[in-house]
Amino acid sequence: MAPGEPGLVLTRGTAGGIRGKPPLPSHARHSVLLLTTLLALAPSALVLAPSPPAPTAPVEPAPDGITQPSDPSGTETVGPSQDTALRSQATARLPDDYVPPFDSEDMQLSEMLKQAVSGNIDLASNAVDVKISEANILTALGAYDVFLTAGVSASYSESPQRGSAFVFSLGQRQVAGFVGFQRKLEIGGTISLRIDASRTQSLQPLNPTNARGGATTLSTYRIAPTLTITQPLLRGAGLRVGRAEINKAKLAVNQAEAVQIVTAQNLVRDLVSAYWDVLFAHRDLLNKRNSVELARSQLERTQALVAAGRLSPVDAKAVEQALAARESDVLTAENALLDRSLTLRTAMGQDFADRDVLGVMPATDPVVDPRTVNVKQEVDRALKQNPQVRQLELALASGRIDEMVAANNRLPQLDFQGSFTPQGRSVDRINNAPSTGDPGTEGNWGEAFRNFFGERPGEDGLLADWTINGSLTLTWDVQNRGPKGQHQVAKLQIKKAEINLQRAKQTVAAGVIRAANSLRTAGKVMDVAQISVELAQENLAAEQARFEVGRSTNYDVLLRLDELDKAWAAALSAQVNYLKALVQLQALNGEILPAYGLDTP
Numbered sequence: 001m002a003p004g005e006p007g008l009v010l011t012r013g014t015a016g017g018i019r020g021k022p023p024l025p026s027h028a029r030h031s032v033l034l035l036t037t038l039l040a041l042a043p044s045a046l047v048l049a050p051s052p053p054a055p056t057a058p059v060e061p062a063p064d065g066i067t068q069p070s071d072p073s074g075t076e077t078v079g080p081s082q083d084t085a086l087r088s089q090a091t092a093r094l095p096d097d098y099v100p101p102f103d104s105e106d107m108q109l110s111e112m113l114k115q116a117v118s119g120n121i122d123l124a125s126n127a128v129d130v131k132i133s134e135a136n137i138l139t140a141l142g143a144y145d146v147f148l149t150a151g152v153s154a155s156y157s158e159s160p161q162r163g164s165a166f167v168f169s170l171g172q173r174q175v176a177g178f179v180g181f182q183r184k185l186e187i188g189g190t191i192s193l194r195i196d197a198s199r200t201q202s203l204q205p206l207n208p209t210n211a212r213g214g215a216t217t218l219s220t221y222r223i224a225p226t227l228t229i230t231q232p233l234l235r236g237a238g239l240r241v242g243r244a245e246i247n248k249a250k251l252a253v254n255q256a257e258a259v260q261i262v263t264a265q266n267l268v269r270d271l272v273s274a275y276w277d278v279l280f281a282h283r284d285l286l287n288k289r290n291s292v293e294l295a296r297s298q299l300e301r302t303q304a305l306v307a308a309g310r311l312s313p314v315d316a317k318a319v320e321q322a323l324a325a326r327e328s329d330v331l332t333a334e335n336a337l338l339d340r341s342l343t344l345r346t347a348m349g350q351d352f353a354d355r356d357v358l359g360v361m362p363a364t365d366p367v368v369d370p371r372t373v374n375v376k377q378e379v380d381r382a383l384k385q386n387p388q389v390r391q392l393e394l395a396l397a398s399g400r401i402d403e404m405v406a407a408n409n410r411l412p413q414l415d416f417q418g419s420f421t422p423q424g425r426s427v428d429r430i431n432n433a434p435s436t437g438d439p440g441t442e443g444n445w446g447e448a449f450r451n452f453f454g455e456r457p458g459e460d461g462l463l464a465d466w467t468i469n470g471s472l473t474l475t476w477d478v479q480n481r482g483p484k485g486q487h488q489v490a491k492l493q494i495k496k497a498e499i500n501l502q503r504a505k506q507t508v509a510a511g512v513i514r515a516a517n518s519l520r521t522a523g524k525v526m527d528v529a530q531i532s533v534e535l536a537q538e539n540l541a542a543e544q545a546r547f548e549v550g551r552s553t554n555y556d557v558l559l560r561l562d563e564l565d566k567a568w569a570a571a572l573s574a575q576v577n578y579l580k581a582l583v584q585l586q587a588l589n590g591e592i593l594p595a596y597g598l599d600t601p
Contacts, residue, residue: 104359
């Protein structure tokens with residue numbers, strides 16, 4: 001990780017002795033070894049016992065996002081002493097003169113995470129899912145778009161007189177057009193406005209009984225706007241029912257984003273854990289090499305004593321066997337290191353076909369700094385911020401919308417429809433000048449518009465020619481078995497979602513408690529493991545000194561060497577467990593991405 005990132009440093013440690021506390025008295029050393037053994041063998045037996053009720057002091061966020069109470073005695077906390085950090089840093093870093101067994105590429109944690117997140121296929125797929133969900137919102141909103149309809153028509157007809165039938169029209173020519181707008185209402189109904197306009201020419205006989213007596217053409221101009229409203233009164237009525245699909249689409253976006261965050265958090269958690277596995281595989285290899293050097297030094301002492309005649313050659317063979325076993329451990333550690341490197345590169349999504357350098361050399365050293373963790377606050381934060389819990393909460397909210405719609409569908413279908421159509425008409429007047437002196441007039445569009453209104457609005461009303469219609473339509477499923485079944489299914493789905501949410505909260509809370517307990521256990525082990533290493537080193541040096549003067553055997557020296565190997569392994573295992581528990585806690589409480597300066601794509 002780049003300099004300045006929380007909890008990480010980019011400097012290499014020096015290859016010197018291991019820092020720690022002054023040597024303890026002999027009786028205290030045995031107590032420390034006993035405590036270390038108990039912690040290593042039975043970490044699952046450690047249970048977080050609730051502290052008795054007491055006033056708690058305000059807590060302030062630490063730089064890494066984990067709260068540290070100003071008064072630890074007032075809350076339930078876990079964590080070792082503060083001076084553990086100095087000793088653990090010394091054992092976590094690799095010395096400058098360390099050489100890996102195969103070609104390795106220097107890799108910083110921050111760059112590795114950014115590269116893996118930006119190129120991860122699952123995250124790219126999740127990002128597409130989010131965009132699809134956002135597009136579905138637009139689709140749901142499209143149900144309330146305004147629709148424009150328009151059209152024109154023309155017709156021509158002839159109807160000659162047959163027999164003695166009365167004839168009022170011998171033919172007709174018509175040109176008509178319309179334009180309309182329609183929109184669905186959020187409360188469940190629809191509203192539409194349609195404007196019709198037509199010009200009709202009718203061939204009208206002067207004498208309805210004798211079409212041969214002559215005919216005249218009359219033109220009619222008509223303009224008729226129609227406003228229609230349709231509204232359900234029971235089933236399908238209401239704003240919540242009308243906007244159900246929109247609200248579900250919005251929840252689906254949040255669910256897709258939660259899935260994306262879960263994928264990113266799991267990826268970062270696995271990558272960080274794999275990165276520390278590589279670092280500590282290097283450190284384990286270094287410890288195995290140091291063990292080989294110590295065994296080789298013991299072999300040289302033994303061979304010198306054999307040459308001086310103080311020991312038999314059989315003693316040298318025993319040390320040679322121990323040395324061969326430790327050299328085999330080095331080979332095993334090298335294989336484990338290569339496996340950890342390949343695992344890390346696989347998690348990063350890298351291809352091995354054209355890659356020459358397979359090893360990874362971590363360029364970011366961890367600051368293993370155990371700290372107190374307020375368990376209750378961490379559980380509360382995880383239940384609020386955990387994306388898996390959030391995803392199930394959103395699924396539950398979506399299920400409640402489905403249940404509301406299903407309950408509404410059990411109602412009878414009662415629909416109201418109303419329309420209002422005013423119209424303006426203009427018709428030709430026949431020329432009757434010889435008989436009445438009326439020269440007649442021709443109809444036109446202007447007169448049709450004027451005829452919308454009455455000649456005497458105060459007496460006859462504003463509109464002269466209009467029609468209003470209204471209707472109620474009832475559709476009732478008497479048995480109503482289908483809607484009842486769908487409603488029962490929706491309610492059971494809600495119950496199942498609540499159970500899943502409760503299970504997820506239990507799992508998250510238990511995971512936080514386990515991670516906090518692992519942090520405490522690993523911190524305690526780190527607090528005493530370094531002392532165990534110092535004690536094992538002192539015992540080995542003392543045993544070697546007794547061996548030099550003939551007061552000890554190779555068996556005793558090798559036994560002390562085994563104790564030192566176990567102490568190194570215990571210290572290293574505690575550091576690995578601590579870092580993995582920390583990243584697990586960060587993933588559970590939703591802080592892992594900002595803790596490493598990352599965001600979802």
